[in-house]
Amino acid sequence: MAGPETSPAEAILEVENVSLRFGGVQALSEVSFDVQSGEVRAIIGPNGAGKSSMLNVINGFYHPQEGSITFKGVTRRRMRTHEAAAQGIARTFQNIALFRGMTTLDNIMTGRNLKMKRNFLLQALYLGPARREEMEHREFAERVIDFLEIQAIRKTPVSRLPYGLQKRVELGRALAAEPDMLLLDEPMAGMNTEEKEDMCRFILDVNGEFGTTVVLIEHDMGVVMDISDRVVVLDYGRLLADGTPDEVRRNPLVIDAYLGTVRD
Amino acid sequence: MEILNAFFVSPFVDMAEYPVFFAEVVANGFLTGIMYSLVALGFVLIFKASETFNFAQGVMVLFAALTLVGLQERGVPTWLAIGITVGVMVLLAMAIEKVMLRPLVNQDPFILFMATIGLTFFLEGFGETLWGSNVKRLDVGIPERPLEVPLGGDFMLLNEFDLWAAGIGAVMVLGLALFFHRTTIGRALRAVADDHQAAMAVGISLRTIWVVVWSVSGVVALVAGIMWGAKSGVQFSLSLIALKALPVLILGGLTSVPGAIVGGLIIGIGEKIGEVYWGPLVGGAIENWFAYVLALIFLLFRPQGLFGERIIERV
């Protein structure tokens, strides 16, 4: 249900009537909402509501049985994940999915994958243009590292990093792709207050400075109310409410859903 | 006492007394070792990309060699035949991606392993149907003269063919290592090895990576097939050289490129030394199992393999 104030021209993403089943489990039923270019859009809802499934549909991990996704004017039902990435969608995961064998820098460099040209021979021999290109991407990766204030762990294998920093590196890898839209699945889960504040700041800076559209799933209501422009509420795979943080907070259906489920 | 002396003293005395001969043994082991590294790399690449042990690696060596000889027998010039065979191996990789890897994505790696066993029997039968099953001679024009290399006033005896094989093998091994560590696609492959989903999310196409990796390992198989085939003829037993890579993998680990390289050299040299100095004591023919013993002894001291990180179980 798109809000009446949104015109399709401004929507970078439109989700229309998406339904997704796993065997007998109805993960999403007829969910529709849109995301406007440049906004911070939160998706909230109790455990198992279908939030992660929604992100997975958007970036092509899951293919919905019904409905369609329109991103930057291109409509699709099935799309392969790497194609979604090529269209400008980057993401982080609920359970950190870093390349564990690599350093922070290498992980972030992998985020540049789509920006790299492919001349294997030149690359392997590290010659001329290949070398210059690698340097340019390195520079970009270093800018991301500076931005996220993780210079000290540039060369550290990510498997040795504490949880909070791993989450930050994962954000860095997504940013390295210079995405138009960033999908963040619980970017602050398991963090302490200070780490959460840092993460909020990074997300708002990315959104403010580069105009990157952000869709994030978050359980911490304080955080959601603080940083998001509009909120989608899912419950049992259905769209329960959609509006500004204030509207959503006052919505009796939402209050019921949250009082009905006692959670952390 | 006698026995202890024979096993633990006199071999070392021999080594010290005839250093040039010892050097010759080591050099020969080194040359074979490079070929072991190459075959092991074929396994490692596929394991990294597909999380499975490719049972068909050995038969891919046979298939590549059979195709090459078959083309030569039909009058195709050697260089062209090699080119065509590379093309055939790439086509094979594409077919494997389409009918085997793609449908089995997200299945347990063990199922994929079973599929590679199926592939083994298919390739074996298909190769024989196409090219016949009699033993064939393979000659790609590499000279086989014995070479005398001067060393400390004496001469070391080496085979020119072995030198060529080692040279080509070394170039391939080095090329693969560079490819793996320096190129975008190499980094992408390492990413896929670590986390499929995250790799796709940064825009890496699994299918492309699979085709590339299986093609590369097909070419590796071809090179191994040429080198061994030229030595011992092209026949079924060629597919058994994959067994030679197993101790290397035990030693180096299934996921480590440097592990495969160094492991191959250790096994190659160790095997030769064992065969020459200890072989006669146990009545020879230790070549077939000595490498395994060597790998297992090594593991006693480094259970994580040569380059693996120390495994510390979290409880």
Ligand SMILES: Nc1ncnc2c1ncn2[C@@H]1O[C@H](COP(=O)(O)OP(=O)(O)OP(=O)(O)O)[C@@H](O)[C@H]1O
């Ligand atoms: N790959 C899958 N296979 C089978 N069922 C799945 C799969 N992914 C999600 N589900 C099911 O879909 C439903 C929604 O799950 P989802 O992970 O989207 O919820 P969520 O809102 O992200 O919950 P949480 O807050 O716990 O992360 C759940 O019942 C879940 O078990």
Ligand SMILES: [Mg+2]
């Ligand atoms: Mg979730």
